[in-house]
Amino acid sequence: MRPPMIAWIIGLILVIALFTVGPVFFNSATPAILGMPPLYFWFVLVPLLNPIILGTVYLIDRREQPVTDEGEY
Amino acid sequence: MRGNIEMSSLDLIIAFVAAGVIAITLIGIRTGRAASRTLEGWMVNDRRMGPFLTWFLLGTEIYTAFTFLGLAGFAFASGGAAFYNVATNDVGYALGFFILPAIGLIGRRFGHVTQSDFIADRYQSPALGILIAACSAIIMIAYIDLNIEGLGAILNVLTAHRLNVVDAEIIGFLVLSMAVFFGGIRGNAWQSVIKDVLMFSCIAALFFVVPYHFFGGFGPMFGRMINEIPKNITLPGPTHKLGLLWLATTILLTGFGQWMWPQWFNVAYSARGSKTLKIQAVFMPFYQLVKVAVITIGFAAVLIFASQKVAGNEVVMLLAQQVFPVWFLALFALAAVLSAIVPAGPIIMMSCTLLAHNVYAKLLPATKPETVFGISRGLVFVVTFFALILAIVAHSLIALILLAAYNFIAQLVPSVLIGGLFWRRATKAGVFAGLAAGWALTIYFLLAGITQIDGMSSGFVALIVNGLVFFAVSLVTRPVPSEVLDPFMAAARDHRPAGASGSHGAMPAPAE
Numbered sequence: 001m002r003p004p005m006i007a008w009i010i011g012l013i014l015v016i017a018l019f020t021v022g023p024v025f026f027n028s029a030t031p032a033i034l035g036m037p038p039l040y041f042w043f044v045l046v047p048l049l050n051p052i053i054l055g056t057v058y059l060i061d062r063r064e065q066p067v068t069d070e071g072e073y
Numbered sequence: 074m075r076g077n078i079e080m081s082s083l084d085l086i087i088a089f090v091a092a093g094v095i096a097i098t099l100i101g102i103r104t105g106r107a108a109s110r111t112l113e114g115w116m117v118n119d120r121r122m123g124p125f126l127t128w129f130l131l132g133t134e135i136y137t138a139f140t141f142l143g144l145a146g147f148a149f150a151s152g153g154a155a156f157y158n159v160a161t162n163d164v165g166y167a168l169g170f171f172i173l174p175a176i177g178l179i180g181r182r183f184g185h186v187t188q189s190d191f192i193a194d195r196y197q198s199p200a201l202g203i204l205i206a207a208c209s210a211i212i213m214i215a216y217i218d219l220n221i222e223g224l225g226a227i228l229n230v231l232t233a234h235r236l237n238v239v240d241a242e243i244i245g246f247l248v249l250s251m252a253v254f255f256g257g258i259r260g261n262a263w264q265s266v267i268k269d270v271l272m273f274s275c276i277a278a279l280f281f282v283v284p285y286h287f288f289g290g291f292g293p294m295f296g297r298m299i300n301e302i303p304k305n306i307t308l309p310g311p312t313h314k315l316g317l318l319w320l321a322t323t324i325l326l327t328g329f330g331q332w333m334w335p336q337w338f339n340v341a342y343s344a345r346g347s348k349t350l351k352i353q354a355v356f357m358p359f360y361q362l363v364k365v366a367v368i369t370i371g372f373a374a375v376l377i378f379a380s381q382k383v384a385g386n387e388v389v390m391l392l393a394q395q396v397f398p399v400w401f402l403a404l405f406a407l408a409a410v411l412s413a414i415v416p417a418g419p420i421i422m423m424s425c426t427l428l429a430h431n432v433y434a435k436l437l438p439a440t441k442p443e444t445v446f447g448i449s450r451g452l453v454f455v456v457t458f459f460a461l462i463l464a465i466v467a468h469s470l471i472a473l474i475l476l477a478a479y480n481f482i483a484q485l486v487p488s489v490l491i492g493g494l495f496w497r498r499a500t501k502a503g504v505f506a507g508l509a510a511g512w513a514l515t516i517y518f519l520l521a522g523i524t525q526i527d528g529m530s531s532g533f534v535a536l537i538v539n540g541l542v543f544f545a546v547s548l549v550t551r552p553v554p555s556e557v558l559d560p561f562m563a564a565a566r567d568h569r570p571a572g573a574s575g576s577h578g579a580m581p582a583p584a585e
Contacts, residue, residue: 005171008170008171011167011170012164012167012168012170012171015163015164015167016164016167016324016325016328019159019160019163019164019324019328020160020320020321020324020325021321023156023308023317023320023321024317027153027307027308027317028307029298029299029303029304029306029307030299030303032295032296032299035291035292035295036295037295037298037299037306037307039153039156039306039307039308040295040306040365040368040369043156043159043160043365043368044362044365046159046160046163047159047163047358047359047361047362047365048358048359048362050163050166050167050358050361051355051356051358051359053167054166054167054170054354054355054358055355057170058170058351058352058354058355061351
């Protein structure tokens with residue numbers, strides 16, 4: 001299996017785990033984290049982590065198979 | 074607190090919304106007409122859409138009346154379970170990072186314009202393509218229905234039941250039908266730019282105004298949520314039914330099911346290449362914060378409307394009515410109406426194309442391409458009408474319509490995702506058997522009112538059964554020969570520019 005595929009599979013599993021396993025540890029109303037209820041905090045944090053995870057996958061992918069799209073904006 | 078606004082102001086708002094809808098319809102027609110002279114131009118903009126338009130096209134198809142109204146209603150009624158929807162699209166984007174470019178490359182190589190083309194080629198089965206096209210077109214009517222429900226809720230609140238909602242819906246969707254008929258996917262993408270900017274500005278305004286208007290800031294609002302409604306901001310929520318297992322299984326079902334919606338699947342075809350699709354996957358998760366904002370409004374509404382009986386679908390509009398001046402409420406109402414009308418465009422187009430291109434033309438192979446294109450456009454009015462009828466006769470919470478529709482569409486995961494891109498041993502018999510099992514179970518669960526089994530989403534259980542049947546039957550039936558399947562699978566790895574890869578090559582003729 002090529003590195004971009006491995007990176008994508010790891011990234012996908014990580015994203016799924018953050019959303020499905022993470023809430024197990026944050027499913028309570030207290031204590032507030034940064035002023036927010038814990039579950040709320042988690043679902044604010046993870047959408048910010050995802051671009052970092054997928055951005056890393058993208059950079060690995062681009063290094064292996066650089067492509068340029070053709071067409072309009 | 075402004076509970077109701079004066080009738081003269083209402084008239085102004087309605088006039089502004091009507092003018093706005095007409096203007097955006099004309100913009101869609103003007104920007105899309107030139108590109109909409111063939112089926113490929115109308116449906117996938119000749120595969121030339123770059124990151125800018127793809128971003129907004131995806132945005133409009135994913136962020137609909139459900140996001141604007143339904144999600145707040147679900148948070149209001151069901152509490153923390155609403156967070157499933159933040160995860161759904163993020164899991165979908167992570168999945169789409171690989172599968173959309175692969176599907177796009179295969180489509181470019183073999184001239185696919187719909188999901189059904191992909192399935193028929195992969196399994197060498199026109200019958201399977203026809204079946205999936207027909208069933209998907211029917212399932213998609215529920216998605217159009219969802220947007221009509223949203224439109225009805227907006228008009229209900231906005232007019233204080235003064236305007237005949239059914240008449241307004243008919244007028245709205247006639248306007249929409251005209252825009253789709255002339256504008257095609259490119260026109261819709263430009264409409265989406267306007268709708269998304271307006272919609273997200275309005276949600277942001279409500280997100281910041283509500284805490285300060287009703288609670289004195291975000292800190293006091295969160296404090297009151299923690300102290301007064303702890304069950305509403307966690308799982309299993311105020312209904313005590315939607316627990317962590319439901320959340321996890323619903324995220325898996327809807328996250329993997331996201332790209333099974335034919336209109337979203339088609340983004341793989343309308344984008345100009347793999348890079349465009351991968352960049353979308355990286356940045357689209359930021360859009361999800363909009364959903365968190367909408368959920369916040371839903372939670373706040375629990376405190377604000379604690380002593381009132383309020384319909385979930387209406388909380389956003391009711392709050393907007395209470396906190397905004399008339400001029401901004403007019404903008405807000407226009408954004409809300411567009412969030413129902415614009416996203417319905419690609420869904421209607423896809424449903425029509427599936428029926429014309431993948432059902433009618435496959436049953437009558439002598440049909441000329443221009444006839445198929447004409448039928449596709451003509452069906453716009455028929456499909457919209459059916460969705461309108463469904464909305465009028467079967468009212469429901471928007472979120473429940475969406476979840477029920479997902480239970481059906483996600484049953485395509487084994488055939489499209491697993492067999493389509495990864496498992497060469499998958500067969501058309503396996504797909505037929507798996508889908509029959511999955512859809513039969515989903516229909517049974519729906520009719521019996523079963524939404525969970527041992528805490529898991531019933532749609533997820535049906536998908537597991539579907540997958541098991543798909544694997545078992547595939548293993549004992551004859552797969553597509555290697556000489557036919559090899560070019561199909563190899564196309565997913567061909568990253569050369571479109572011209573170099575020999576676009577629109579023909580698969581060996583499917584043999585039934």
